[in-house]
Amino acid sequence: MPEGPEIRRAADRIGKALVGKVIEGGNWPFPTLQQADSLILGHEVLSVTSRAKAMLIRFSSGWTMYSHNQLYGRWTVHLNTTDPRSNRSLRAEFLTDKHAVRLWSATDIVLIPTPEENAHPFLARLGPDVLDEDITSKHLLTHLKSKGIHRKKGATLMLDQRSFAGLGNYLRSEILHAAGVHPDDRPCDLDEGTLKRWADCIKSVTVQAYEHGGITVDLDVAEASKARGEPRRMWRHAVFCRNDRPCLTCGDLVLRVRYAGRRLDYCPTCQPAHRGSLPRTKITLGWRAYFLALEQSRAHVLEGGFVLGFLFVGPPCHVLHGDGHSMIAGEGGAVSVEISPVQTGHRAGLLVMKLARLAVVAHPIDVG
Numbered sequence: 001m002p003e004g005p006e007i008r009r010a011a012d013r014i015g016k017a018l019v020g021k022v023i024e025g026g027n028w029p030f031p032t033l034q035q036a037d038s039l040i041l042g043h044e045v046l047s048v049t050s051r052a053k054a055m056l057i058r059f060s061s062g063w064t065m066y067s068h069n070q071l072y073g074r075w076t077v078h079l080n081t082t083d084p085r086s087n088r089s090l091r092a093e094f095l096t097d098k099h100a101v102r103l104w105s106a107t108d109i110v111l112i113p114t115p116e117e118n119a120h121p122f123l124a125r126l127g128p129d130v131l132d133e134d135i136t137s138k139h140l141l142t143h144l145k146s147k148g149i150h151r152k153k154g155a156t157l158m159l160d161q162r163s164f165a166g167l168g169n170y171l172r173s174e175i176l177h178a179a180g181v182h183p184d185d186r187p188c189d190l191d192e193g194t195l196k197r198w199a200d201c202i203k204s205v206t207v208q209a210y211e212h213g214g215i216t217v218d219l220d221v222a223e224a225s226k227a228r229g230e231p232r233r234m235w236r237h238a239v240f241c242r243n244d245r246p247c248l249t250c251g252d253l254v255l256r257v258r259y260a261g262r263r264l265d266y267c268p269t270c271q272p273a274h275r276g277s278l279p280r281t282k283i284t285l286g287w288r289a290y291f292l293a294l295e296q297s298r299a300h301v302l303e304g305g306f307v308l309g310f311l312f313v314g315p316p317c318h319v320l321h322g323d324g325h326s327m328i329a330g331e332g333g334a335v336s337v338e339i340s341p342v343q344t345g346h347r348a349g350l351l352v353m354k355l356a357r358l359a360v361v362a363h364p365i366d367v368g
Contacts, residue, residue: 001071004131004166005210007050010075015048017077017099018057025095032110033092039063039111040094052126052165056117057094064114065092068122073106126165130206140164141199144187153275154198155183155259164202173240173265174216175205177249182273183257183264189274216240221248239265 002010022044028036044060055075057065067073073091078084080100088104103109112120128135128143143149149163157163158172167175176183179198187195205216215222215236225235225248233241238248243256247267256265 001168002053002069002073003168003171003209004050004052004129005171005206005214007053007055007069007166008131008210009213011048011050011055013077014055014057014075014101017101018045018048018094018096021045021096021099023059023094024097027090027093030091030109033065035111036092040065045094050131051123051129052161053168054122058114062114063111064117066108066110066112066117066120066123067092067103067106068108069106070108073108074104076102076104078102125162127161127163129165130202131166131210135203137196137200137203140202141196144195144199150187153184153186154181155264157187158202159262166206167202169262169264170214170216170237170240171206171209174209174237175201176264177239177266177271178205178216180271182271182275183259183266185274217248239267241265 022042023040024042026036026041028034028040039061040059040063046058046060048055048057050056053068055065055067055069057067059065069075074088076084076086078100080095080098082100084100084102086102086104090102090104091106091109092103094101108122110120117123128139130140143164144157149157152160152163154176155172158167158175159169161167175198179194179201181190181194181198187198190198209216212219217225217236217238221238222235228235234245239254242248242254243265245254246252247254247270250267250269252267252269254265254267256263258264
């Protein structure tokens with residue numbers, strides 16, 4: 001799904017073609033746009049902007065077209081003489097004296113009176129829009145400390161549009177890494193300096209992604225990674241889609257975990273966990289229990305902690321620790337597993353089992 005920076009860039013591109021122009025023709029086959037002929041046709045486009053992941057096109061009729069791309073929506077801008085040649089389903093078409101702007105495949109589109117925009121169900125529940133010029137790092141810091149926010153873990157906050165609007169999956173990984181915040185840490189677990197750095201990174205990383213086409217690292221770093229032959233999905237970022245590769249900052253292995261089925265990449269050395277202060281303990285799984293564990297499908301809290309992961313390379317077994325260190329265990333046909341403590345009531349994340357570099361969710365059973 002396009003994130004806030006991508007929708008804002010699309011709004012900029014559409015605005016250049018439409019703002020100040022009168023809609024001279026068009027096609028609006030989507031069911032919620034039945035009034036378009038009277039509310040859009042023949043009216044001037046006053047502005048095109050975005051809020052979080054929503055697009056807002058305002059017309060001189062006093063109405064706004066709201067749209068959300070979701071997973072499949074796409075905007076295109078062409079000269080009005082160009083054949084679009086698309087296999088997608090057309091949702092809306094705006095024709096001016098020069099350009100044709102089209103929205104394809106989106107399913108969340110509606111016309112609303114401009115003064116009532118903020119009452120739209122999606123817009124009404126948004127948190128601060130990170131790309132809003134009036135929202136500063138100071139505002140974001142205050143928001144991180146606010147009631148209802150300060151006890152949510154970073155992995156949750158950075159995707160919750162009610163907390164910080166416009167962020168998505170790649171920005172979540174990149175912001176947490178740049179700030180040095182572990183995905184399970186909450187604002188209430190961190191000191192003032194870390195919170196300030198987190199707020200600064202929410203703003204700066206998102207703005208950089210907007211200004212530089214989704215690139216979230218220094219441009220020199222991106223160019224160096226590109227020169228090494230890395231694919232685009234990797235060279236644009238510091239950790240996102242760089243799992244099982246060395247961290248660009250410290251050289252340690254970037255790990256991938258999943259929260260509610262959505263991937264998050266992080267560096268355990270650059271992002272040490274602050275939640276929980278109990279000493280680490282170890283348990284031992286027999287080989288039979290170890291293989292049975294691979295067949296399970298749900299995360300499991302054990303003795304107030306959770307297994308961080310394995311990298312199975314045959315006896316002995318290489319066990320990855322949350323503090324960035326590792327151990328070699330398993331001599332004699334048993335696997336020694338490190339347990340990372342968490343606070344009471346904390347819901348452990350998915351247990352990432354890496355077997356032949358394939359992530360498998362596991363549930364340790366038959367512990368003995």
